[in-house]
Amino acid sequence: MTFRPRRTALYMPGSNARALEKARNLNVDVLLLDLEDSVALDNKDMARQQVVDAVKAGGFGYREVVVRINGLDTAWGEADLDAVARVQPDAVLVPKVDCAEDVYAVGRRLNDAGADQALKIWAMMETPGGMLRAAEITASTQEFNGRRLSCLVMGTNDLAKETRAAMLPGRAPMMPWLMTCLAAARAYDLDIIDGVYNQFNDAEGFDAECMQGAQMGMDGKTIIHPKQIEAANRIFSPSSEEIESCREIIEAFDAPENQSKNVMTINGNMVERLHADMARRVVEIAQAIAKQDEQ
Structure with missing residues (x-):
C-alpha cells in the first residue's frame, strides 16, 4: 500500500485568482480549492470558472488538488460537480454529508459523467446527522457508488453552529464527535483530516490543537492561512x-x-x-x- 501525506490541507478561495496562482508554490500536501463557504453568492460562477482554469493549467506538483463544491441541494452544486467531473482534480470535497445517500448521489453523478475512478470523493463531516451516521457514511465504501470515498474532513465550525457546542481550548465538547468520525474512518481504511483553527495569529494555540489532533490519530489539519503551514507540517510528520x-x-x-x-x-x-x-x-x-x- 502507498501512503500519501495529508498533513496540511489549505483552503483557498476559488474567487481569489492570486491565491490560486500562489498555491502552486506553497509547501502543503493538499490544496482545497473552495467554491463554497469562502465564496460570496454573487461570485459563485466566476469562482467555478477560475478553479476549472486553474486545475486545467496544472503545475501543482506533488500537491493533491481537491475542489470543495457547493451542496447538490443549492443553486450551484450540480454545475460545480459537472465542472469537477470534466477537469478531474484528485478529489471532490462534498459539504455537509449527512448520510450514505449523499455519497452515493455524488458517485452516481460522477459515474454518469464518465469521470475516471481516480477522481475520489472526500466528505465534510459537519452536521449532527453526519455524526449520528458516521459509520454508515464510511461503510458506503463497500457499495459501487461509494467506492470513490477516500477521506473525511472535519468541519468543526459548521458542527459548532449546528449543535450550539462551544468552541473551547481543548475542544472538550467536540471530542466525542471527532473520535466517532475517526473510528468510522479507520473502520474502512479511510484518512481523516482535522478541522480548522480560526485564530491564525495564535501560534501557541494552533500548535496545541495540532498536537492534540496528531495524538488522536488524525492524518493532518485543515488550515486557513499560509502562516499555519510550517507548524502543521512539523507536528503531523514523524520525528x-x-x-x-x-x-x-x-x-x-x-x-x-x-x-x-x-x-x-x-x-x-x-x-x-x-x-x-x-x-x-x-x-x-x-x-x-x-x-x-x-x-
Missing part, C-alpha cells in the same frame, strides 16, 4: 526518533530468525508484530515526505 525506532522494529521482525515470532522485546519494550505493521506506515509516510521535500 527522526520515531522513524529510527520504527526502522528498528521492522528490521527485528524481518530478520530470518524472527519470522515465526509474533512478540519480541526490543529496547526493554514488549513489541508485537502489529507494531511492525504500524511502523511500516510511519516509515512510508516519512519517505513520501522526504520525496516531496526534494521537489
